[in-house]
Amino acid sequence: MAVSATLAAHQVVEQRRRAGLPVLPLSFGQAGVPVHPLLVEALAGAATRNDYGPPAGDPALLEAAADWWSRRGLPTVPEQMVSAPGSKALLFATLYAVGGDVVLPRPSWVSYAPQVRLAGANVLSVPTRPGEGGVPDPDLLEKAVRGADRPVRAVVVTLPDNPTGLLPSPDSVRRLCALARELDLTIISDEIYRDLVYPGAELVSPAELAPERTVVTTGLSKNLALGGWRLGVARFPQGRLHDTVLTIGSELWSCPTRPVEAAAALAFGEPPELRSYVVRAAEVYRRINTAVARRFAAAGAEVTLPHASFYCYPDLSPRLSGLTGPQAAARLLGDHGVAVLPGVEFGEEESSLRFRVATGQLTGRTDEQRRTVLDASDPLEVPWVAESLEHLSGALDAFLR
Ligand SMILES: Cc1ncc(COP(=O)(O)O)c(C=O)c1O
CATH class of the missing domain: 3.40.640.10 (Type I PLP-dependent aspartate aminotransferase-like (Major domain))
Known part of the structure; x- marks a missing residue:
């Protein structure tokens, strides 16, 4: 039995970062707001x-x-x-x-x-x-x-x-x-x-x-x-x-x-401060997560728009063939700097081209960035969020071309 897939993927993302390589961290199910x-x-x-x-x-x-x-x-x-x-x-x-x-x-x-x-x-x-x-x-x-x-x-x-x-x-x-x-x-x-x-x-x-x-x-x-x-x-x-x-x-x-x-x-x-903090966090996740799901849909994936949390689960099979899920995930990361987890980690077949996309970390890498996103009237217009979405669209277009 290996180390939990989601924790292992996080280590790979960190290694890429340390090597100065670009990476869009969509593999780790970590929430993305500072401690209140x-x-x-x-x-x-x-x-x-x-x-x-x-x-x-x-x-x-x-x-x-x-x-x-x-x-x-x-x-x-x-x-x-x-x-x-x-x-x-x-x-x-x-x-x-x-x-x-x-x-x-x-x-x-x-x-x-x-x-x-x-x-x-x-x-x-x-x-x-x-x-x-x-x-x-x-x-x-x-x-x-x-x-x-x-x-x-x-x-x-x-x-x-x-x-x-x-x-x-x-x-x-x-x-x-x-x-x-x-x-x-x-x-x-x-x-x-x-x-x-x-x-x-x-x-x-x-x-x-x-x-x-x-x-x-x-x-x-x-x-x-x-x-x-x-x-x-x-x-x-x-x-x-x-x-x-x-x-x-x-x-x-x-x-x-x-x-x-x-x-x-x-x-x-x-207490009211914490209750409103969670409501605000949920709204920020909704905006970003839905935007990410829409980017996958625009690239030709099949995806049901999420109802909650910071995950979506697109199916790339309408646009991709000849690769297993893990091979596709490795290519997405190696060639396009996008880290996602293949469906096989969630009990699907190796051949499944469904991927778990975790969007919680798109709020930023520092508490200051995450606070800025929480306070923004439109989280999608905050520069690093907008850049992440552009990175994703560019990567998907190139990968699925
Ligand atoms: C569905 C689900 N259950 C449980 C956990 C882990 O929860 P905890 O941090 O309370 O151990 C996670 C974390 O990723 C999760 O996604």
């Missing part, structure tokens, strides 16, 4: 917290996160939750605790399949419906689970989705929930991009429709761009799963990082 000063203050104020805390998380954090979910239509009490250094750790602990084979949507985020294998289970890869993301096509899921020769116990869904930036239709979520009941599957709903849904798009969480069997995870890595602070929270249904994951956490990470918990309690409490 209120969070810096909260973290600094808690720096002397050097004790081990409660394994599920500090009571103030759990209470704030429970209210955060309750405000989003999922009534929650602190006893339902476990927090950890990142939601990635919680996803793995949950997969391990549930046991059995796991259905993943195709495409889906790079880390789910390796996590399932690390937990000793097999993946059933089930395509999403065209134009949707994050939820396997319910008809195909039913067939795959009924035909499986080993027990299948869980399905992972991503709302909104990475890599596609899309939401599933409410109908797909309803069908998924009904089938999960019939087939006795636990639904693990990764909702880390939930606050980056664009206006007009509708997110229906499986936890609303199948609350007795849905685990929801979230964190601060995307909405507030705190990936390196490592903080995630999982919300469990009634039952033993919460306690099993808590036991696993107590043996693996002991407790979340104490100073970060203090900042996280503030973040989940959503």
